Each structure stands twice: as C-alpha cells, then as structure tokens.
Amino acid sequence: MAKPISIEVWNPSGKYRVVSTKSMPGTRWIRLLTDNDCRLEICTEAKTILSVDDILALIGDRCDAANRNGIAVGNTPGVLTETTAELAASLTLAAARRIVEADQFMRAGLYEGWLPHLFVGNLLKGQTVGVIGAGRIGSAYARMMIEGFKMNLIYYDLYQATRLEKFVTAYGQFLKANGEQPVTWKRAATMEDVLREADVISLHPVLDKTTYHLINPERLAIMKKDAVLVNASRGPVIDEVALVEHLKANPMFRVGLDVFEDEPYMKPGLADMKNAVVVPHIASASKWTREGMATLAALNVLGKIKGYPVWGNPNQVEPFLKESATPPPACPSIVNGMPSSKL
Numbered sequence: 001m002a003k004p005i006s007i008e009v010w011n012p013s014g015k016y017r018v019v020s021t022k023s024m025p026g027t028r029w030i031r032l033l034t035d036n037d038c039r040l041e042i043c044t045e046a047k048t049i050l051s052v053d054d055i056l057a058l059i060g061d062r063c064d065a066a067n068r069n070g071i072a073v074g075n076t077p078g079v080l081t082e083t084t085a086e087l088a089a090s091l092t093l094a095a096a097r098r099i100v101e102a103d104q105f106m107r108a109g110l111y112e113g114w115l116p117h118l119f120v121g122n123l124l125k126g127q128t129v130g131v132i133g134a135g136r137i138g139s140a141y142a143r144m145m146i147e148g149f150k151m152n153l154i155y156y157d158l159y160q161a162t163r164l165e166k167f168v169t170a171y172g173q174f175l176k177a178n179g180e181q182p183v184t185w186k187r188a189a190t191m192e193d194v195l196r197e198a199d200v201i202s203l204h205p206v207l208d209k210t211t212y213h214l215i216n217p218e219r220l221a222i223m224k225k226d227a228v229l230v231n232a233s234r235g236p237v238i239d240e241v242a243l244v245e246h247l248k249a250n251p252m253f254r255v256g257l258d259v260f261e262d263e264p265y266m267k268p269g270l271a272d273m274k275n276a277v278v279v280p281h282i283a284s285a286s287k288w289t290r291e292g293m294a295t296l297a298a299l300n301v302l303g304k305i306k307g308y309p310v311w312g313n314p315n316q317v318e319p320f321l322k323e324s325a326t327p328p329p330a331c332p333s334i335v336n337g338m339p340s341s342k343l
C-alpha cells in the first residue's frame with residue numbers, strides 16, 4: 001500500500017472532485033474550476049514523477065463509476081507548438097555557437113582577451129536545416145530557421161508539408177525580389193538524404209516503433225562531422241549510448257538535447273561531453289504555454305462535467321485562453337472520445 005500523498009485543497013465543499021497531479025502555473029485554471037462547484041485537490045509532493053501507486057492513492061476509491069465506465073482523457077495540444085519550436089531553435093544556436101562552453105569558460109575566469117580561435121562555431125546563414133517530422137512543431141521550427149537565418153530546408157516526413165513548402169517558396173521569391181539569395185526547400189525521399197545533406201538536423205517526429213532509435217550508429221555515421229543535431233521530441237528517438245560514442249569520436253559534432261532516453265537520467269558519459277548542450281525537458285516551459293496548458297486541462301474537466309461537446313479544432317484554442325472572456329461551451333481536446341454521460 002502506497003503511503004498517503006500530500007495535497008492542497010481548494011473549495012473543499014465543491015460538488016465535483018478534481019485531482020491535479022501537479023501544481024500548475026497561473027491561477028485562472030483554479031478559478032475556472034472552483035467557480036464551477038469543483039473541489040480541487042492539488043498534489044504537493046516534492047517528487048516530480050508520480051508512480052502508478054501514487055496516482056492510485058491520489059484518486060483513491062472514490063472514482064468507482066469513472067473506473068468502471070472508462071475515464072475521459074484530455075490533452076492540450078494547441079499551446080505548445082511555438083514554445084517548443086523556440087526551444088529547439090535556442091538549442092540549435094547554443095550548440096552551433098558553443099554558448100554553454102563559452103559561458104563556463106568565462107565564469108571560470110579563463111578569459112584573457114580576444115583570440116581568433118576562441119570558441120569558433122558554425123554560421124547558420126546559407127546552410128541547410130534538416131527537419132525530421134515536419135508536423136506542427138517541426139514546421140514551426142523550420143520557419144524560424146529559414147526566416148531567421150536564411151537557411152535552406154530539407155525535410156523528411158511520411159506526409160507532404162504543403163504549407164511549409166509554400167512558405168519557403170514565397171519567402172524565397174521575396175528574398176530574390178530584394179536582391180538576396182533565395183532560400184530553397186526539398187522533400188527528401190529518405191531520412192538518410194536529410195542526414196547526409198543537412199548542416200543542422202532537428203528531430204520532431206512522434207515516438208512510435210518507426211521512430212524508436214531513429215538516430216542509431218549507422219545514421220550517425222552518415223551525418224556531416226561538424227553537423228548540429230537537436231532533439232526536443234522524445235528521448236528514445238535517439239540511441240543515446242551510440243550518441244555518446246559519436247560525440248567522443250567527433251568533437252566538432254554538436255548536439256542540443258531537451259529529452260533523454262531514460263529521463264530524468266542521462267546515459268553514462270553524456271554529462272562530460274563539451275559538445276553537448278543538455279536541458280531538463282523545458283521545451284514547453286514558457287509562462288504563456290504552461291498557463292495555457294493548465295487552463296485547457298481545467299476546461300477539459302469542466303466541459304466533461306457540464307456535458308459540453310468536444311471543440312472542433314484542438315490546435316485552435318485562442319477563444320479558451322482569453323483571460324477576460326467566458327470560455328466557449330466545449331471541451332478543448334478530448335482524445336478518447338468518451339461521451340460526457342459516462343463521467
């Protein structure tokens with residue numbers, strides 16, 4: 001039997017019991033629930049990842065009906081895209097321009113004056129950015145790198161990224177009309193084509209059996225020796241043991257990682273690699289996104305309680321996020337199609 005889990009309770013006399021496994025940023029999500037007759041229990045345990053036993057202890061045996069009939073599962077896809085893409089872009093720059101190494105050098109008091117060879121890195125302008133998985137986040141990242149740094153695009157996805165292609169074509173025409181070198185795009189026939197050609201490769205596929213260890217020793221071997229590899233998708237997309245070996249053998253090869261194969265741990269040796277920039281899964285950690293996630297999660301719960309239908313497009317959720325307006329009568333995003341009457 002797991003030990004009791006510590007909680008903070010809002011609106012104790014509320015009719016509907018809502019359990020949040022984490023404290024979340026902002027207060028709107030709390031207000032939305034407590035103003036609508038919910039008793040909100042927020043887990044206050046310091047540990048970040050709750051075990052299944054912990055979650056069972058939190059929910060307790062007071063959700064029998066929900067367990068018997070199946071529980072609606074909601075998510076919050078509409079607010080993560082740009083924030084996650086911006087972090088991937090930050091990792092790209094940090095790795096290409098060796099920001100973390102240079103910062104550590106400076107703080108260690110090692111800087112003795114300007115030198116032509118000090119922390120020389122890679123210029124992005126005019127180079128090729130490779131995107132694997134050109135969905136919501138991959139396409140947003142590609143646009144940032146193309147528009148911001150005038151990089152050419154090569155991408156691999158199971159589906160054609162038509163809107164992205166149109167954007168690059170139009171931007172290329174704009175540059176040309178202004179007397180600048182136009183940017184170009186190419187949809188690769190194979191992932192290997194991207195790995196061979198790109199100077200920067202950013203991974204944005206879903207994690208499934210087709211993308212597990214997508215980056216393996218064979219694929220690392222065909223990448224440019226001074227390429228930059230970024231992963232803000234899911235850790236197991238990279239064979240991290242192979243990556244550590246590759247970083248050791250190729251000091252000019254650099255990576256930026258937000259996610260790890262055995263999160264929260266890193267594979268042995270990764271932490272010692274100067275050519276790796278590592279951050280603790282913070283890609284969606286902007287105030288706007290995290291408060292938006294909290295609000296959308298609360299509105300999924302409320303929508304189910306009130307028997308509202310599911311919103312038509314879970315990627316277009318602005319009407320739910322307007323601080324001063326009453327949210328639409330809908331669940332922003334329910335992924336298992338559980339009807340409200342089952343709650």
Ligand SMILES: NC(=O)C1=CN([C@@H]2O[C@H](COP(=O)(O)OP(=O)(O)OC[C@H]3O[C@@H](n4cnc5c(N)ncnc54)[C@H](O)[C@@H]3O)[C@@H](O)[C@H]2O)C=CC1
Nearest residue numbers: 133134135136137157158204205206207210232233283284
């Ligand atoms: N680090 C973080 O905090 C966050 C990470 N993520 C992760 O980012 C990734 C992308 O998320 P979204 O853009 O929202 O998903 P999405 O579903 O919009 O895009 C994923 C793309 O991957 C493509 N894909 C699937 N299998 C593939 C394969 N074998 N090869 C190449 N492409 C393939 C799909 O066709 C799709 O276009 C996901 O893994 C998601 O879990 C999402 C949010 C935050």
Ligand SMILES: O=C(O)C(=O)CO
Nearest residue numbers: 080281282283284285
């Ligand atoms: O929501 C996600 O997909 C995350 O990775 C956490 O922000």
